Structures are given as structure tokens and as C-alpha cells.
Amino acid sequence: MTTKPKVLISDKMDPNAARIFEARGCDVDVITGETPEQLIARIGEYDGLAIRSSTKVTKEVLAAAKNLKVIGRAGIGVDNVDIPAASAQGVVVMNTPFGNSITTAEHAIAMIFALARQIPEANARTQAGEWPKNAFMGVEVTGKTLGLIGAGNIGSIVASRALGVKMKVVAFDPFLTPERAVEMGVEKVELDALLERADFITLHTPLTDQTRNILSRENLLKTKNGVRIVNCARGGLIDEDALKDLLVSGHVAGAALDVFKTEPAKDSPLFGAPNFICTPHLGASTTEAQVNVALQVAEQLADYLVNGGVTNALNMPSLSAEEAPKLKPYMKLAEQLGSMVGQLTRDSVPRISIHTEGAAAELNMKPMVAAVLAGFLRVQSDTVNMVNAPYLAKERGLEVREVKTEREGDYHTLIRVSVKTESGERSVAGTLFNNVEPRLVELFGIKVEAELAGHMMYIVNEDAPGFIGRIGTLLGENGINIGTFNLGRREAGGEAVLLLSVDSAVPETVLKQACALPGVKLVKALAFA
Ligand SMILES: NC(=O)c1ccc[n+]([C@@H]2O[C@H](COP(=O)([O-])OP(=O)(O)OC[C@H]3O[C@@H](n4cnc5c(N)ncnc54)[C@H](O)[C@@H]3O)[C@@H](O)[C@H]2O)c1
Ligand SMILES: O=C(O)CC[C@@H](O)C(=O)O
Numbered sequence: 001m002t003t004k005p006k007v008l009i010s011d012k013m014d015p016n017a018a019r020i021f022e023a024r025g026c027d028v029d030v031i032t033g034e035t036p037e038q039l040i041a042r043i044g045e046y047d048g049l050a051i052r053s054s055t056k057v058t059k060e061v062l063a064a065a066k067n068l069k070v071i072g073r074a075g076i077g078v079d080n081v082d083i084p085a086a087s088a089q090g091v092v093v094m095n096t097p098f099g100n101s102i103t104t105a106e107h108a109i110a111m112i113f114a115l116a117r118q119i120p121e122a123n124a125r126t127q128a129g130e131w132p133k134n135a136f137m138g139v140e141v142t143g144k145t146l147g148l149i150g151a152g153n154i155g156s157i158v159a160s161r162a163l164g165v166k167m168k169v170v171a172f173d174p175f176l177t178p179e180r181a182v183e184m185g186v187e188k189v190e191l192d193a194l195l196e197r198a199d200f201i202t203l204h205t206p207l208t209d210q211t212r213n214i215l216s217r218e219n220l221l222k223t224k225n226g227v228r229i230v231n232c233a234r235g236g237l238i239d240e241d242a243l244k245d246l247l248v249s250g251h252v253a254g255a256a257l258d259v260f261k262t263e264p265a266k267d268s269p270l271f272g273a274p275n276f277i278c279t280p281h282l283g284a285s286t287t288e289a290q291v292n293v294a295l296q297v298a299e300q301l302a303d304y305l306v307n308g309g310v311t312n313a314l315n316m317p318s319l320s321a322e323e324a325p326k327l328k329p330y331m332k333l334a335e336q337l338g339s340m341v342g343q344l345t346r347d348s349v350p351r352i353s354i355h356t357e358g359a360a361a362e363l364n365m366k367p368m369v370a371a372v373l374a375g376f377l378r379v380q381s382d383t384v385n386m387v388n389a390p391y392l393a394k395e396r397g398l399e400v401r402e403v404k405t406e407r408e409g410d411y412h413t414l415i416r417v418s419v420k421t422e423s424g425e426r427s428v429a430g431t432l433f434n435n436v437e438p439r440l441v442e443l444f445g446i447k448v449e450a451e452l453a454g455h456m457m458y459i460v461n462e463d464a465p466g467f468i469g470r471i472g473t474l475l476g477e478n479g480i481n482i483g484t485f486n487l488g489r490r491e492a493g494g495e496a497v498l499l500l501s502v503d504s505a506v507p508e509t510v511l512k513q514a515c516a517l518p519g520v521k522l523v524k525a526l527a528f529a
Contacts, residue, residue: 005305011052014294024302090385099292100284105157111256147198150205217242317366333438338375347421359413448488
């Protein structure tokens with residue numbers, strides 16, 4: 001009986017998420033509000049973890065997560081997950097990049113209006129019985145310039161809504177193409193021009209080394225006198241002390257933050273500053289968005305745990321549930337070929353090339369490349385998998401080349417893995433029989449036809465009569481049963497290779513005796529998953 005994957009939902013999430021996990025064949029526990037220590041004590045039993053922003057998936061949590069395969073963030077930002085540590089441990093990290101975009105864009109628009117008409121303060125004072133009709137003089141947004149910093153999913157929705165209320169939109173985003181800017185109806189500008197021209201500025205970038213403090217004191221001082229600023233993206237994009245000073249001086253006429261450098265923000269320097277309004281990271285908090293992201297994260301995690309489908313992963317190539325069954329045998333073949341080369345190469349390898357030919361070349365290559373690298377690097381570390389292999393390869397300075405040839409060669413489908421070593425380029429190639437059964441068909445230039453499975457022996461010898469009998473006798477005398485026997489040679493009487501599958505691991509002593517047989521040049525034990 002196969003055991004069901006176990007999932008923990010550790011943040012408050014729409015209850016439909018748990019129902020989806022159950023319907024898709026997972027066991028699910030919903031345990032929210034635990035301390036880091038409690039999570040560390042519990043996490044070891046789970047295959048999947050579904051979170052929002054409260055759970056911090058730190059190195060320590062990951063170190064305790066011995067069975068964890070996937071983390072799913074019901075939302076966009078994954079700054080609460082240590083992605084490098086997850087990747088190094090082979091844990092896939094997914095998010096739901098679109099489910100809360102409209103909601104967050106609407107929050108930014110709401111903030112623009114709240115600032116323009118000082119609604120929060122007017123509301124508070126009216127309810128306090130003041131009726132302060134003369135204390136508030138707002139501004140119209142019609143005809144004003146909105147400066148958009150970051151024009152991705154949310155930024156572009158904000159732009160469309162702002163255009164709808166007759167604002168003019170200028171956008172700073174180094175990755176925004178001129179064509180897309182035209183399509184969005186915005187003017188693409190440099191940051192300084194935006195700072196100089198905008199009546200309202202709204203931020204919609206992730207927090208990266210490039211965007212951290214993008215509204216620094218220096219940049220805030222370049223803004224138009226009377227500018228109003230909105231941040232519904234990430235704390236850390238604005239220098240909060242400088243913003244406070246400029247609100248006090250009146251240079252900034254208003255600021256609305258949904259996000260803070262430190263969250264939860266309990267004592268921000270901005271609290272109490274004039275014309276400052278804030279919400280406690282509510283950008284994504286609508287019924288619609290929370291249903292969207294909860295359903296999406298549950299579908300994605302279940303898909304991965306049950307079928308191997310990968311959607312919206314931040315540290316692994318995507319693989320749809322439809323692609324997964326088709327690619328599965330290719331990934332097995334790719335991993336076996338990588339493993340074969342890894343086990344048979346002693347020299348250092350500065351470059352590995354993966355070449356797909358025929359039907360294989362029509363498929364998504366990224367998962368096959370990741371599988372080759374996982375097989376190749378597993379000889380060096382048994383914690384390698386498809387998630388961490390590309391990172392490890394990069395870390396170790398291994399250049400990875402990908403080549404595709406759609407035309408068929410000798411086989412209707414083929415994967416070739418070549419490594420550059422000090423002694424030259426060496427390659428192995430494999431195909432799929434009946435589209436599902438992986439077979440090695442070429443080994444360092446010699447044609448063979450072998451299934452790679454379990455314990456195997458690789459022998460290089462001089463092609464001469466009597467050798468097969470001698471090796472069979474040696475293994476028989478040592479109680480080692482031969483499963484399959486595959487021979488290949490360059491030419492009659494030349495170098496030959498023998499690839500044997502055996503029912504048990506071959507002891508070192510037997511390998512040595514095999515090595516001492518006449519004509520034998522090399523003997524190696526191999527193992528395949
Ligand atoms: N407040 C909330 O509750 C809430 C909800 C959802 C998303 N967010 C945050 O909103 C932000 C935007 O989300 P999104 O879905 O639009 O992301 P996105 O990836 O679709 O868009 C981000 C945009 O920022 C641009 N960018 C990157 N570096 C830049 C730089 N140096 N200068 C200018 N632009 C740069 C990118 O090119 C991209 O177009 C993220 O930080 C996300 O975490 C907050
Ligand atoms: O889950 C939330 O409430 C916040 C989500 C938001 O910050 C995100 O990045 O998606």
C-alpha cells in the first residue's frame with residue numbers, strides 16, 4: 001500500500017485548500033500560529049508545507065524538515081522562505097503569482113484615493129464628533145501624473161485602473177519593453193524623470209538588492225514638492241526615517257504604506273507623522289484573492305506530490321501535469337545517463353553537454369537537464385536531486401550546455417550526455433524503447449544496448465576468445481548471479497566493453513579478481529536507482 005503524502009497548512013488559509021488536498025489524495029493537517037520551535041518539532045513528518053507570510057521557513061526549519069519535498073506560498077512574495085537553503089536541500093518552492101494581483105492593485109488605488117482626500121483622518125475626526133469640514137482640502141487625481149515603479153503583474157493592473165480615472169501614468173521598470181509600455185498606455189521613463197514628474201508614486205517591485213531603498217533620502221528629495229507616495233509592495237523599498245522627515249517638512253504631502261521594513265510594525269518612525277496612513281499588510285486580503293491563492297497553492301502542491309507536475313516553482317523548471325507523464329521516462333533516462341557518466345568519470349569535468357535528438361528534442365528540455373545533472377552529481381553527494389542539482393553545478397563551476405536536433409538520427413528519440421575531461425570529450429547516449437523503457441545505446445563511442453538498473457559491472461577488455469567464460473566462472477564461483485549481459489566492441493579484436501547486471505553488489509575482492517583476468521583493462525561496479 002502506498003502511503004499518502006502528508007501536508008501541513010501552517011498559516012491561516014481559505015478552508016477549501018484543505019479540502020483540495022484531501023480530494024487529491026493527501027493527508028492534511030491545519031495547525032496555525034505555532035512558534036518556530038513548535039514548527040521545527042513538527043515539520044519532520046510532512047512532505048508538503050503550505051504557507052502565507054506568517055510562517056518563516058528558515059534554515060533551521062528546513063534542517064528539521066527531513067521529508068519535505070515542496071513548499072507552497074499562497075501569495076507572491078517568498079521573502080519568508082530561505083530559498084537558497086530549500087534549493088540546497090532539494091525542496092521545491094512554489095508561489096501563486098497571479099491570484100492576488102487584482103486585489104493588491106485595488107488596494108494601491110484605494111490608498112491613492114485615501115491620500116488624495118485624507119479619508120482616514122476625516123473619518124476618525126468626524127466620528128469623534130468634530131465635524132471638521134474646513135480642516136480638509138483634497139486634490140483631484142484626474143489629470144495628475146502617477147509614477148509607477150515596477151510595471152509587472154500588479155503594476156500593470158494599477159496602471160490600467162489609474163488610466164481609467166484619467167491619470168497620466170509614467171513607469172520606471174528596466175525590464176519593461178517599449179512595446180509593452182505602449183500596450184499598457186504608459187510612458188516608460190528613467191527613475192529620475194519619474195521622481196521629478198510624478199504627483200503620486202506607487203511601488204510595485206520585489207525587494208531585491210537593486211530595489212532596496214529605491215526611495216532613499218536622496219531620491220525622495222528629488223521628488224516634486226507635494227508628492228504623495230504609496231507602497232503596497234514590500235517594506236524596505238523606502239527609507240522610512242527619510243519619509244517621516246519629509247512628511248513633517250511637508251515636502252511629501254502624504255504617504256500610504258501597507259508594508260513595512262519590519263513586520264509586524266509595532267513602533268514605526270512613521271506612526272503619527274502628518275498625512276501618513278497605513279494598513280497592516282492587507283494588500284492581498286480580500287475574500288476573492290484568498291480563495292484564489294489557497295485553491296491555487298493546494299492544486300499546485302498536490303499536483304507535485306501526487307503526479308510530479310511542477311507549476312510556478314521558483315527553484316525548478318515548470319512541468320505541467322500533462323507533460324509530467326510524457327517526460328517521466330525521459331527524466332529517468334536522463335538521470336541514468338548522467339549517473340553513468342558521473343560514475344565512470346574520475347577526472348574533473350569543467351563542462352557537461354546535453355543533446356536531445358528526434359522526439360526528445362520536441363520536449364521541455366529543462367527537466368531533462370536537471371535530471372542529467374542530478375544523476376551526474378549524485379556520485380559526489382547523495383543529497384542531490386533535480387531541484388538542487390542546477391545550483392550545485394553552478395556552485396562547482398560546471399558549465400552546462402544544451403543542444404537540440406529535431407531531426408531523427410539512428411533512433412527516433414535520443415539523449416546524449418557528453419563531458420569534457422582532461423583526457424578529452426566522452427559521451428553516452430540512450431533512447432526509449434516503446435517510448436517508455438530507457439536503454440543505453442552508446443557508451444564512450446561503442447554501440448551497446450543495455451538496461452541500466454540496480455547493481456551492474458562495467459568491464460573494458462581486449463576482445464579475445466574465452467573472456468566471457470572466464471568472467472562468468474569468476475562471478476559464479478563467488479555466488480553472484482548475472483541478470484543481463486551486454487557486449488559491445490570498437491572492432492573485432494579491439495577494445496570491448498561488457499556491461500553486466502548482477503543480482504547483488506559485487507564485493508571489492510571480486511572486482512580485483514576480475515581486474516586480474518587476462519586482457520582486462522578496467523573493472524568498475526555501478527549502481528542505478
Ligand atoms: N501588499 C501585499 O499584500 C502584496 C500582495 C501581493 C504582492 N505584493 C508584492 O508586490 C510586488 C509586485 O508584485 P508583482 O506580482 O507585480 O510582481 P512582478 O514580478 O509581476 O512585477 C515586478 C516588477 O518589478 C520590476 N522590477 C524588478 N526590478 C526592478 C527595479 N530595480 N526597478 C524597477 N522595477 C523593477 C520587474 O521588471 C517587474 O516588472 C512584490 O514585491 C510582491 O511581493 C504585495
Ligand atoms: O498573504 C498575505 O496576506 C500577503 C501576500 C503578499 O504579501 C504577497 O506577496 O503575495
